[in-house]
Amino acid sequence: MKKSVSQGGTHHHQNISTQTTISTSGYVELIAYAALFLTLVTSIFVVNIFLSRQSNDDAAQVYCATRQQRAWQKAQKNLSQTHIACYTQLPIDSTVREYAAAIRGFDRLNDILKVGGRLMLDEDSVQIAPVVETQALSALQRLENLWAPARKDLLTLAASATVADTALLERSLEYTVRRDDAILDASENLIVTLQRTSNERIGQLQTIQVVALVLSLMVFAAMAIRLAVSLRRRDSVIRRNTEEILQQRNQLATEKERVEHLLDDLKNTQSQLIQSEKMASLGQMVAGIAHEVNTPLGFVMNNISIVERNHGILAAALADYRSLDNMLRTGALESLESMLESIAEQMERIEEFELVARTQSTLAESTIGLERIQELITNLKNFSRLDEADVKSVNINDNIDSALMIAANIVKYKADVMKDYAPNLVAECYPAQLNQVFLNLITNAAQAIKERGVIAIKTVTDQSDAVIKISDTGSGIAPENLKKIFEPFFTTKPVGQGTGLGLSIVYKIIERHNGNIDVESVVGSGTTFTIRIPLRQPRKDKSLVSGNGSTAIYNIHG
Amino acid sequence: MKRLSDILLVDDEPLMLNSLKGLLEFDYKVHTATSGFAALEVLRQHPIKVVISDERMPEMPGHELLRQVKSISPNTIRVLLTGYADLDSVMKSVNSGEVFRYLNKPCRPDTLRNIVSLGVQIYDRMSSLQKAVAVAAPQVAVNKNIATPDTPKTLPDVLFIGYQAEEVLQLTAKLRDNFLISAAHTIDDAMNILTKKPISVIVSELQLGEYDGLDFLQVVREEQPQAVIIVLTDTADVKMIARAVNELQVFKYMTKPTSEAQIERVLTDATMKSELYQQKPEMNLQQTAKIVDAKSVPTPSPSLREQLQQAQKQLNKS
Numbered sequence: 001m002k003k004s005v006s007q008g009g010t011h012h013h014q015n016i017s018t019q020t021t022i023s024t025s026g027y028v029e030l031i032a033y034a035a036l037f038l039t040l041v042t043s044i045f046v047v048n049i050f051l052s053r054q055s056n057d058d059a060a061q062v063y064c065a066t067r068q069q070r071a072w073q074k075a076q077k078n079l080s081q082t083h084i085a086c087y088t089q090l091p092i093d094s095t096v097r098e099y100a101a102a103i104r105g106f107d108r109l110n111d112i113l114k115v116g117g118r119l120m121l122d123e124d125s126v127q128i129a130p131v132v133e134t135q136a137l138s139a140l141q142r143l144e145n146l147w148a149p150a151r152k153d154l155l156t157l158a159a160s161a162t163v164a165d166t167a168l169l170e171r172s173l174e175y176t177v178r179r180d181d182a183i184l185d186a187s188e189n190l191i192v193t194l195q196r197t198s199n200e201r202i203g204q205l206q207t208i209q210v211v212a213l214v215l216s217l218m219v220f221a222a223m224a225i226r227l228a229v230s231l232r233r234r235d236s237v238i239r240r241n242t243e244e245i246l247q248q249r250n251q252l253a254t255e256k257e258r259v260e261h262l263l264d265d266l267k268n269t270q271s272q273l274i275q276s277e278k279m280a281s282l283g284q285m286v287a288g289i290a291h292e293v294n295t296p297l298g299f300v301m302n303n304i305s306i307v308e309r310n311h312g313i314l315a316a317a318l319a320d321y322r323s324l325d326n327m328l329r330t331g332a333l334e335s336l337e338s339m340l341e342s343i344a345e346q347m348e349r350i351e352e353f354e355l356v357a358r359t360q361s362t363l364a365e366s367t368i369g370l371e372r373i374q375e376l377i378t379n380l381k382n383f384s385r386l387d388e389a390d391v392k393s394v395n396i397n398d399n400i401d402s403a404l405m406i407a408a409n410i411v412k413y414k415a416d417v418m419k420d421y422a423p424n425l426v427a428e429c430y431p432a433q434l435n436q437v438f439l440n441l442i443t444n445a446a447q448a449i450k451e452r453g454v455i456a457i458k459t460v461t462d463q464s465d466a467v468i469k470i471s472d473t474g475s476g477i478a479p480e481n482l483k484k485i486f487e488p489f490f491t492t493k494p495v496g497q498g499t500g501l502g503l504s505i506v507y508k509i510i511e512r513h514n515g516n517i518d519v520e521s522v523v524g525s526g527t528t529f530t531i532r533i534p535l536r537q538p539r540k541d542k543s544l545v546s547g548n549g550s551t552a553i554y555n556i557h558g
Numbered sequence: 559m560k561r562l563s564d565i566l567l568v569d570d571e572p573l574m575l576n577s578l579k580g581l582l583e584f585d586y587k588v589h590t591a592t593s594g595f596a597a598l599e600v601l602r603q604h605p606i607k608v609v610i611s612d613e614r615m616p617e618m619p620g621h622e623l624l625r626q627v628k629s630i631s632p633n634t635i636r637v638l639l640t641g642y643a644d645l646d647s648v649m650k651s652v653n654s655g656e657v658f659r660y661l662n663k664p665c666r667p668d669t670l671r672n673i674v675s676l677g678v679q680i681y682d683r684m685s686s687l688q689k690a691v692a693v694a695a696p697q698v699a700v701n702k703n704i705a706t707p708d709t710p711k712t713l714p715d716v717l718f719i720g721y722q723a724e725e726v727l728q729l730t731a732k733l734r735d736n737f738l739i740s741a742a743h744t745i746d747d748a749m750n751i752l753t754k755k756p757i758s759v760i761v762s763e764l765q766l767g768e769y770d771g772l773d774f775l776q777v778v779r780e781e782q783p784q785a786v787i788i789v790l791t792d793t794a795d796v797k798m799i800a801r802a803v804n805e806l807q808v809f810k811y812m813t814k815p816t817s818e819a820q821i822e823r824v825l826t827d828a829t830m831k832s833e834l835y836q837q838k839p840e841m842n843l844q845q846t847a848k849i850v851d852a853k854s855v856p857t858p859s860p861s862l863r864e865q866l867q868q869a870q871k872q873l874n875k876s
Contacts, residue, residue, distance in 0.1 A: 291614070298577070298663050299577035301664055301667065309584075353584070365573050412616065
């Protein structure tokens with residue numbers, strides 16, 4: 001039973017550790033998935049921000065390029081107006097100024113596109129990033145190549161603020177007119193290129209966004225699946241554990257029931273054993289009594305038969321004597337001789353076997369036999385004391401003698417009994433129970449003797465105690481058994497010959513008398529049991545409420 | 559005046575001895591002893607015909623005394639008287655003392671007188687027949703020749719009744735060289751075997767189906783007086799043993815389980831006993847008792863007897 005419980009325990013423990021491993025790995029996995037997911041989302045945001053900044057830049061560049069184109073157109077228009085005004089003597093100041101502002105703006109915008117810078121847009125200032133894309137750069141380069149040869153002239157013209165140098169004006173105009181389409185084309189090309197780059201970037205951005213979305217969705221799905229799986233696994237583990245716990249609880253319940261059954265059985269068996277011990281000692285007692293009664297009964301029966309027979313002989317002799325007397329009185333003497341012979345014959349027999357004296361002694365012996373039976377019955381009555389359940393003052397010596405007589409059929413053939421009694425040792429006790437103790441110890445003593453030995457019984461008064469020592473010259477008790485002999489069910493007799501309860505009951509009885517019992521034994525030379533009980537039993541607490549119930553409850557082990 | 563027969567009473571209780579002596583002293587020369595040792599002393603000095611001993615005595619129990627009586631004076635009829643039914647000592651007294659009768663105390667005076675009378679008669683008959691045999695010396699010589707090991711002798715027949723076939727087979731394997739073993743599981747089988755040939759030793763169970771084993775064995779004894787009966791059974795009960803002794807005069811009463819060696823030893827002893835019965839039928843106490851006093855031996859149950867007779871008839875027809 002113990003074994004099975006410990007196995008169950010181990011099993012349970014294994015389950016817990018498995019579960020722990022599962023949950024730890026689950027958490028690690030979950031954290032990894034969450035980290036991956038977060039990284040993905042973060043990277044999407046970062047890329048998104050980066051790319052939208054880029055496309056912002058692109059838009060600013062496109063705007064910048066558009067402004068540049070418009071500045072060129074404006075410059076070219078004002079220059080040609082200035083040229084016309086110059087020749088028509090019209091005021092030229094405003095057109096020159098506008099030209100100057102436009103051409104300067106054109107040049108500055110070109111620089112901004114090349115190296116980056118700040119551009120005022122209405123109230124806001126917009127930061128323009130330098131163009132870096134190869135295609136856009138080459139488009140810008142082309143525009144610059146077109147612009148570069150005339151740059152100095154056109155800027156000088158703008159700086160003069162007057163049209164003092166007509167040659168310069170002529171040269172500029174010629175250049176602008178001649179190059180107008182090319183510059184506009186280049187500018188257009190730049191704008192388109194920038195626009196395309198921007199579009200590409202937006203496309204890229206969208207692709208990345210879509211990919212990232214898909215990826216994050218996948219990660220999320222994987223995480224969800226993984227979570228679902230591990231949750232389901234945990235569920236199944238929990239379910240299994242729950243089932244197991246339920247099963248164990250059921251098992252425990254059945255086990256408990258079984259143990260209770262066993263306990264009941266044990267109690268029953270114990271009471272049966274106690275009963276069988278009682279029956280065994282009763283049987284022993286009955287057998288002893290039967291044997292003890294049988295012997296006197298046998299010879300008394302024989303004696304009655306003898307007396308009957310003798311009576312017949314004596315009666316016949318008496319009848320003959322009466323006939324003779326009659327003969328002599330009446331004087332009918334014809335058969336006198338034969339009568340005398342018959343009487344002599346009878347007298348011879350009566351005298352030979354001393355029938356008169358023998359009959360008397362036979363009767364006397366019968367009386368002895370009957371007295372012996374009577375004594376036995378008295379002792380038996382004393383011994384059992386069925387009518388005395390309470391504490392009584394009795395003569396302990398008498399009780400020992402009763403027990404000795406009950407055990408006589410066992411003791412007689414094994415041992416000589418040596419008694420050394422303290423005179424008139426009267427003590428308070430439960431007499432029937434104490435007799436059982438004496439019978440048990442005396443019987444044990446006789447049984448311990450192999451061939452023939454001595455049983456010594458000594459009683460003394462020691463202060464307020466009665467001390468009874470019962471010793472034998474038997475085989476003794478081994479030291480390892482000595483401390484166990486008062487334990488219930490301990491026996492060295494073969495199975496079926498002794499319940500092992502005898503001495504445990506003795507122990508209980510002495511305990512109930514507020515006394516104690518000791519044993520000393522030497523293997524091979526004998527055993528002595530010493531009983532000590534108080535001469536007066538302590539008064540019982542008569543109240544109903546308190547009281548420790550010392551008479552009702554006693555523990556076998558003490 | 560005729561000489562009275564010597565009998566010996568042994569009991570450790572003097573008053574009991576006195577009463578027994580009083581009962582018997584008119585008809586016998588009664589010797590008494592209060593212990594086994596004293597009894598053996600008396601036995602050596604007087605031709606004791608019957609010894610009646612109590613079982614429970616200090617120093618030497620009754621069964622031990624009877625065992626020694628048997629070796630000192632084999633013809634002395636031994637009766638055990640006991641008040642306390644102790645199975646172990648009863649078994650011992652039956653098996654080692656070969657007790658003639660087992661009496662329970664208190665024993666009725668009539669019963670006691672009858673037993674003593676029967677015992678004395680059996681003793682006398684046995685002794686007279688032995689003397690007659692001793693006179694016819696040549697016959698003894700012939701008998702001795704048969705017994706000598708040089709001449710090829712037939713193996714003694716042993717019949718086991720009421721055991722499992724395997725049990726007997728095992729024994730047969732061991733004892734084949736010295737005994738001719740047959741087995742009968744039921745009473746019918748046993749009857750068939752018994753009507754065919756004389757059996758030296760019968761080993762029997764006491765539970766034989768519906769029949770009481772002791773009743774059945776009585777029938778057998780009637781038919782085959784030379785057969786020595788051994789009871790081997792699980793149940794040892796003082797009453798059963800007493801009946802087995804008093805009614806059947808069993809040779810041994812054994813309880814299962816027993817060893818092969820013991821069975822062999824007992825069978826050897828029993829075979830010798832059977833040979834003795836064949837040569838000197840007067841030594842067969844049961845038969846002698848029957849001749850001396852028919853009432854002393856109980857008659858077997860009639861139904862079983864009829865069964866046996868029928869078996870015999872059938873055999874004769876075929």
